Amino acid sequence: MKSIKDATKSYYQQASLNDDAMDRFSSMLEEEKPKAGFQFRPQLVAACLLVVVSLAIFLVPSSPQTVEMAIAKEVVKNHIKMKPLEIESNDLGALRKYFTQLDFFLIQSQRYDIGNMLGARYCSIQGVTAAQMRYQSPIDDGANVISVYEVEYDPQLFGDIPSLDQGLAPKEIILNGLSVKLWVEKGLLMVSVAEV
């Protein structure tokens, strides 16, 4: 028997983030390291330049392809986890009422039939709050589901993504047995995950 204080402390302290989650959160925070007050020191500037040049040479740069692959990995992982829907509806109005925390106006993609929508939930893409819609696949008697993510499109963050509005076809990445398609529609980045 322990004091309730010690027992509670032991209980919670044994709970910890798994490696994936820890890495994900650490990277989100790494990208936003605060800039300290700057004092001009030539040696410091030279050291910083050396680090920057070394990183540029030795690290994989944030090229559009890398960002697309990072997005694809993130959405595939999310799709496979199949977290519970927060709202079960195929009514766009109801979804818009629910998603009050988004910084954009939720749209219905022309690539999917809202009649097949099962519902939606909050998620994020590369640290930006997004909406994940889940559709019943129109083939395979609806046995499979399709995840469609919507997020505000920032070309600087997400790179150059083909725009449906300009008649371009989505970019496709096959990953872990799934087809990931990325496109821009009405100013939003749309990402779908479905069986190949």
Next chain:
Amino acid sequence: MLDKSQLNGLYQYSLSLTAEAMAAEDLLQSAIERLLKVKPRPNNVFAYTRKIIRNQFIDDCRRKQIIDFEPLDDHAPMLLDEQDLEKVVIDQALVEQLLSQLGNAEREVLFLWAVAGFTANEIAKEIDAPRGTVLARLYRIKQKCQGYEQQLQQNGGGN
């Protein structure tokens, strides 16, 4: 900004609110996303993020129309002080079951007292509630803990 130990600490706090690992992870993620939008950075990022987590959780409860932070009536019994709870003992193996008997508000107060090491005054300031409310919640925790132990003893005696 937040090291791994702090991230785990915030995760554990989220877990005290949500009582579910994946929900706790989601809550922490939402909080970090919000934190990254705050400019300039707060002085105490850890404490600030904890507040974001709490506010986000309350918003989520409101959105889902879940009443988890139920108000206490003015005459609710309360502990004299948090030291009263120090004397209560429990089998480690039963902590999880006890926590499942507590409401979210009670679990939060228990976490802040037991894990974060806050006094009743500090908890009151943290959750922006009167000290009496905190002591009343600690009283409920004590009652539930003692009631739970008694029930187990009775069940064990009946076998």
